[in-house]
Amino acid sequence: MEFYKSKIKGTGMYVPEKVLTNADLEKMVDTNDEWIYTRTGIRERHICSTEGGEWPTDMALKASVQALEAANLEPNDIDMILFASVTPDAKLPNSACILQVKLGITNNCAALDIAAACSGFVYGVNLANSMIQTGAAKNVLVVGSEMLSREVNWEDRSICILFGDGCGVAVVGRNEDSDQSEILSSTLGADGTGAEFFDQPVGGAVEPITPEHIEKRTHMMQMKGGEMFKMATRTLANNAKKVIKEAELTLKDVDWLVPHQANVRIIETTGKLLGIDSEKVIINIDKYGNTSAATVPIAFHEAIHDGRIKRGDLVLFDAFGAGLTSGATLLRY
Numbered sequence: 001m002e003f004y005k006s007k008i009k010g011t012g013m014y015v016p017e018k019v020l021t022n023a024d025l026e027k028m029v030d031t032n033d034e035w036i037y038t039r040t041g042i043r044e045r046h047i048c049s050t051e052g053g054e055w056p057t058d059m060a061l062k063a064s065v066q067a068l069e070a071a072n073l074e075p076n077d078i079d080m081i082l083f084a085s086v087t088p089d090a091k092l093p094n095s096a097c098i099l100q101v102k103l104g105i106t107n108n109c110a111a112l113d114i115a116a117a118c119s120g121f122v123y124g125v126n127l128a129n130s131m132i133q134t135g136a137a138k139n140v141l142v143v144g145s146e147m148l149s150r151e152v153n154w155e156d157r158s159i160c161i162l163f164g165d166g167c168g169v170a171v172v173g174r175n176e177d178s179d180q181s182e183i184l185s186s187t188l189g190a191d192g193t194g195a196e197f198f199d200q201p202v203g204g205a206v207e208p209i210t211p212e213h214i215e216k217r218t219h220m221m222q223m224k225g226g227e228m229f230k231m232a233t234r235t236l237a238n239n240a241k242k243v244i245k246e247a248e249l250t251l252k253d254v255d256w257l258v259p260h261q262a263n264v265r266i267i268e269t270t271g272k273l274l275g276i277d278s279e280k281v282i283i284n285i286d287k288y289g290n291t292s293a294a295t296v297p298i299a300f301h302e303a304i305h306d307g308r309i310k311r312g313d314l315v316l317f318d319a320f321g322a323g324l325t326s327g328a329t330l331l332r333y
């Protein structure tokens, strides 16, 4: 069987217009800018309009148009959409199908949603890579798009300060340019025994939302932050080491670490565990908070756009999320 190389051909991002600062949150719950910034590194986050135009697939449309342009591709060149989100537009149809229509794709491309929480985009990139390597797909649109503001309990200060809305997209495609760009190694994993640390059990088949849930706000996301913190740093470091070893490279070779943006202290601790210089770590959590599946593609896109990440650089994606899911990708951009 022929084996193809894949690479990231283009990226895009979109964040909603409305900005919610820590000062704004001070008026909503008993918190303050100093507590939020020192504990999390977050200054502000973007929040989707509920009037329309900024639903997860709308944000994905805007970011996908940019990514396709950067990749020099037309919508009908896409033969698969992988849409990572825990806040899809609707239960049915999946968001990938909605995006297919919004993009004007008429080639009946495959369209699949990925529910892997904050690791969803990295799951998507790694699955796209496997599909491309085997020849099952040629150009895959990988989306991370979230409207977490819908699922956050705005009366719970331990959780509402952490999250934001936004979208990042990458076109992963077969490398036919004979350049050095390539996805080199990847890992995906999960530890379902940690599910209780970050979950939203109400609203599924087992326990539908009732008026009582709405009154008590028990249908929202709930998290044990301290437990997540410990699991995150350990898992992020282990996965990074795994992909480096598989590619027969060293952590010193890494030009850029693009980690999931959940908490700046998690990112700094992971960087230290790996011995990666802080200047090589992409951090933008101050502007966006935790946008779940969208953090890695937004951070990656921004760093390409402002000239930090260049073609040929060795880039490491490293993500962790509810599930508990995790994944890492090592690539030559």
Ligand SMILES: CC(C)(COP(=O)(O)OP(=O)(O)OC[C@H]1O[C@@H](n2cnc3c(N)ncnc32)[C@H](O)[C@@H]1OP(=O)(O)O)[C@@H](O)C(=O)NCCC(=O)NCCS
Residues within 6 Å of the ligand: 030, 031, 032, 035, 036, 039, 040, 118, 157, 158, 159, 161, 198, 223, 224, 225, 226, 228, 229, 232, 262, 263, 266, 290, 320, 321, 322
């Ligand atoms: C959530 C998180 C910021 C909390 O930070 P922490 O240092 O663990 O803080 P604690 O939860 O121990 O709370 C310390 C105190 O601050 C209080 N507090 C909690 N939220 C607060 C807020 N927004 N403002 C002010 N005080 C707050 C707590 O009530 C507690 O008070 P007490 O000591 O009187 O009981 C941190 O645990 C975290 O970021 N965890 C990882 C989250 C994560 O990664 N989630 C997603 C992974 S994909």
